Amino acid sequence: MKFYSTNNKALRVSFKDAVFNSLPADKGLYMPLEIPQLDPYFIKNIQQYSLQEIAFTIAQAFIEDDIPADVLRNIIADAINFDAPVKFLSSDTAVLELFHGPSYAFKDFGARFMSRVMAFFSGADDKLLDVLVATSGDTGGAVALGFLGVAGTRVTILYPKGKVSDIQELQLTTNGQNIRAIEIDGTFDDCQALVKRAFNDPELNEQLRLTSANSINIARLIPQTFYYFYAYAQLKAQGSDRVVFTVPSGNFGNIGAGLLAFKMGLPVEQFVAATNANDTVPRFIKSGKYEPKPSVQTLANAMDVGDPSNWVRIQDLFDYNLDNLKGMITTYTYTDKETRAAMEQLHHTYHYVACPHTAIAWLGSQAYRGEHPGSYGSVFLSTAHPCKFPDAISEQVFSKIKLPLGVEQLHNKDKVVEAFPVDYAVFKNYLITHK
Template sequence: MQFYSTNNKDLRVSFQEAVFNSLPQDKGLYMPESIPQLDPYFIKNIQQYSFQEIAFQIANAIIGKGIPADDLKKIINEAINFDAPLVFLNSETAVLELFHGPSYAFKDFGARFMSRVMGYFSNKGDQLLDVLVATSGDTGGAVALGFLGVEGTRVTILYPKGKVSKVQEDQLTTNGQNIRALEVDGTFDDCQALVKQAFNDPELNQKLRLTSANSINIARLIPQTFYYFWAYAQLKSQGLNEVVFTVPSGNFGNIGAGLLAYKMGLPVSHFVAGTNVNDTVPRFLNSGAYEPKASIQTLANAMDVGNPSNWVRIQDLFENNFEELKGMVSSYTYTDEETKVGMDELFNKYKYVACPHTAIAYLASEAYRKEYPGEYASVFLSTAHPCKFPEAIDSDVYKQVKLPVGAENLHGKPKLAEDLEVDYAAFKDYLIRNN
């Protein structure tokens, strides 16, 4: 399988090149040259397969000969070594928990798979690989833990000052070794813009071997499809076949992966994107006009994105057919106050403690069911463990949170981060000076 740029379908590169280059020079994003269709027998009997077996079938279909089958199985078994369980709140509503990896967020799926793919393709004699990543909260922690100690790599994480939770910041800034953190006096969009500018700087790319760990990297997108198929397998084992997925959405990589899974043959009735007040996509679906705006800080900080990078991939999947896209994707937007109501409702009705992102997905799933009642399983995605958001959750509710193994070890470690203004020249100087 080869991959093209969303800005130039005549451009074709190998999977290895797409992974390491991350961002085509024409500033598009890489997509597979064709969407592979999975065997209907596999879909029909998917409940008979393990999570890792399902992941292999999907990755092998997309990557093809880019990685031999035995090597790909080894990568998957090492990277996807934790579960994504479906937890039913009632007979028609379930939450897909994606926070059982080492950083307690769904980003672990992409970060661990990508780090091992990069390690697989790297040779000992290669130039040091500089991995750049902008984070609004969870990506940085997942990438830091995914690449920590990986030979031949160095990670630089940019995060917005004062706009991530304490647990998120600890995961970003206490690692040392080959992980560096820059605390940017700006927004996530500013961090993302600095990273993109670095990739498009010919002089910098002559000096450093740069790649991205953000969801713009195709190696991040592919493993995020795995858990949609796994969720469907769990539904099938319960005798359920029709599903609507609701996804908390910021940079739109997560729901983009779900839509790729749908295009590959996963039977999904509809997708719902739940957003905070950063509502660029909901406004687009209502008006047809795509008008990015500056991001606004909210309780659901991992979704504080005003100009979602992955939206171009979603439009590409639907060949820019607005009506088809609107027929498959709905969206609802929530304020911080409404998000708090959602967290309270989940706890009061179901004794389920949720992070703000999960609460937004829950509210959106309930809104869609109210608007479109029917006999289907409503599955909303829980993308982060509530322990990462003590400031956002009611203190009495937060007392019910059980810390995952390792979370308590974050406290007390020294913060290893440098300050950075929103200044590309200063960022470039840092990278060259610390090479």
């Protein structure tokens, strides 16, 4: 399979090049030259397959012979070694839990798969691979644990000062080994801009072998399609084959993966993008004008993105046709006050403890069902374990959470972090002088 840039459809690169280069020189994003179409028999009988079998089928459709089949199976078995269960809160509304991996966030799917793919491709190369990643909360922790101890790699994580939860920060800063953390005195957008500038700096790229672990990397996007197919398989096993997915959306990589799955043949009736106050995409859907704005801090910090990178991929999937986009994506936006109320209501009504992002997704699913009643499965995505957000959840509700063992252990580790202003020269100098 070849890949092109969203800014240059004449460009052709291999999967390996797309993974390692991550961001084309023209500042577009890589997309598959052709969207692979899955066998209708596979879709019709998908409930018969395990998550790992589904993941292998999808991954091979994109990667083809670039990774031998037996190696790819082993990569998936090692990377996707946790569940993504669909749990019904009512007869027609369910939650897809994506926080059962080691960092307790959905980004474990992408980070773990990508790290092992990179390790395979760089196995015969003795040049150190420098992985740069900007995080608004959960990406950094998933990437840190996904790459921790992976030979031939070094990870540098940038996160915004004071805008991640305590547990998220511990996941970024207590790993040691080949993982480094930098606290930026700015927003996630500032962190992302520094990383993107580094990728487009010829001088820096001559000295370092740089790649990205953000969702701009195609190797992050592909494995996120796995759990949409797996969720559908679980619904089919329950006798339902109509589904609407509601996705808490920040950088729009998660819902972008869902839309890619739809283009591959997954029968989804609608996607709902539920956002916090960072509503660049909902405003675009309504007005047709894409007007990014500086991100603002909210309870759902992983969604605090003012200029979502992956939106260009979604537009590319729909040939930049706004009417087609509107036909497949419904958007809703929620305040912190509404988010807090939703977390309380979820616990009161269903005895379910949700993180802020999950609560926003539930609100979106409820709003869509209210406007579109009918017989279908409404599945909203739970993207992070609620234990990561003690300051966002009421003390009474938070007390009901059983903390995973790994969270308790984080508090016994030493935190190591650099602190930088929003200054590319400072960041670049650090990378050069700390090879």
